[in-house]
Amino acid sequence: MSARTTIRAIPTLLRIGIAETIAYRAEFLIWMLTTTMPLVMLALWSSVAHDGPFRGYDSNRFVAYYLLALIVRNLTSSWVVWQINDEVRRGVLAMRLLRPVHPFVAYTATHISAVPLRGLIVLPVAVIMLVSSARGELITDPTRLALLAPSLAMAWAITFTLMLAIGSLAFFFDKSMAVMDVYFGVFAVFSGYLLPLSTMPGWLQHTAHYLPFRYVLSAPIELVLKPAPGVPTASTLELVGGQAVWVVVMFTLALTLWRAGVRRFEAVGA
Amino acid sequence: MRRYVRLFLVQTRVSVMTSMQYRSDFIVEGLMSLYWIAWNLLPLTILYADRKAVAGWDFGSALVVIGWFMVLRAIADGIITTSLVETVERIRSGAFDYVLLKPADAQFLVSTARLSPWRIVDLLGGIGVVIYAFIELGRAPSIGDVAAGLALLAAGAAAMYSLWLMAAAASFWVVRMDNLTFLLGAIFDTARWPVHVFRGAWRIVFTFILPLAVMTTFPAMAILHRLDLATALGCLGGCLVLLGVSRAIWQIAIRSYTSASS
Secondary structure (H helix, E strand, C coil), rough: CCCCHHHHHHHHHHHHHHHHHHCCCHHHHHHHHHHHCCHHHHHHHHHHHHCCCCCCCCCHHHHHHHHHHHHHHHHHHHHHHHHHHHHHCCCCHHHHHHHHCCHHHHHHHHHCCHHHHHHHHHHHHHHHHHHHHHHHECCCCCCHHHCCHHHHHHHHHHHHHHHHHHHHHCHHHHHHHHHHHHHHHHHHHHHCCCCCCHHHCCHHHHHCCCHHHCCCCCCHHHEEECCCCCCCCCCCHHHHHHHHHHHHHHHHHHHHHHHHHHHHHHCCCC | CCHHHHHHHHHHHHHHHHHHHCCCCCCHHHHHHHHHHHHHHHHHHHHHCCCCECCCEHHHHHHHHHHHHHHHHHHHHHHHHHHHHHHHHHEEEEECHHHHHCCCHHHHHHHCCCHHHHHHHHHHHHHHHHHHHHHHCCCCCCCCHHEEEEEHHHHHHHHHHHHHHHHHHHHCCHHHHHHHHHHHHHHHHHHHHCHHHCCCCHHHHHHHHHHHHHHHHHHHHCCCCCCCCCHHHHHHHHHHHHHHHHHHHHHHHHHHCCCCCC
């Protein structure tokens, strides 16, 4: 498993990823629809804000917030948990383990190649809506805007490694999909998916700072969205630096779990 | 008909026996449902900490909607989702052959294939929230209102089941639908809010296209004595039509089953 063979394999893996995305169009479409859920939140909270601003968020700021959330969710979410779970359960992971490329590299390549396709569908509409109707809510500082791309990349990396870690749990017990439900429940509260974090009760906001979820969704948004009146702007170091720390932590966790799991793997049915 | 009642009881007994093997699950599930109750109530309490009423719904009435939502979610997770996810998997692997070979209606068999009895904890939690809502409102519903609410709730469950059945039928044509549960779950999550909170096109979508209003808002209005007879009857009729349509789609879909691996 030398570095050279891995690098040589990557272009092919990317091509496979694109081909798979196109082959399983229905699944791709379902996934796209799932990531548009922030639009429902937007409909809900903007009509709440219609009667007057809600905790510093008026209609326009909610529009900006949830459109950004839509973009982040769309570019960063991942279904690798389902894939690993399925491959472990049916034993086909054995094939993957035989190949001279680390499974993490293969998973990463196939999943990264789906990102541009997803972006093509959602980004143009979301960006146009954002610029046309909520431009005033965005921060104009060029450094922060430039940091948006790396921040999105790290949000993707944290989500992906977190998913790899949860997927690796499939080696240890067969109910790892139930963990996914729990994950989503915790994620929705602490990431700013349900509601912007600054509208949450203080103790929840405080807890969110010590969990990875804020850095998955809220951090890129906080980077470019003007904060609600009275709320201090989070520094770029806090946001982007925090993300970098979580990338490392989650990657280590996923790799540890995976290594321990593969040792127990029995390749059922293969 | 009697045969199907007996068949249902047998399937239930098998499911109960299977889950009895994992008795420790009961405690985990119990703790989880406490967590989900808190999770469900969080956005509502945040919203009503600042507002007295939203779109004509005060805190107590909105709690009734969430209570019904939790009851429906328990029914969905306990009966509908688990059974139909298994069906989608069988269609993909070809094991659906064995379902078709059995001398009973295929739709009936797949819809009751696997129950998760522990979901009863969530069901009780939902009922608890509705009771608490009426304590909050400071009045008790009349027996007639409770009956109307339960009847509409049953219709709502039927509507949800129909949507699920149609989604499962789609898997005869498109093979891989692993994350379908996730999508339907995410859409259904919207039903926790009274439909009137949404404006314009959204309200129309959630009433007629994805009938989330029929599932939770109207049953809640019925038990709150706020629903007029015409809407109630329209709801019941609509759900019956939906059941019929989903059954028809299921039967067309079954004809295009090509048996994957045998």
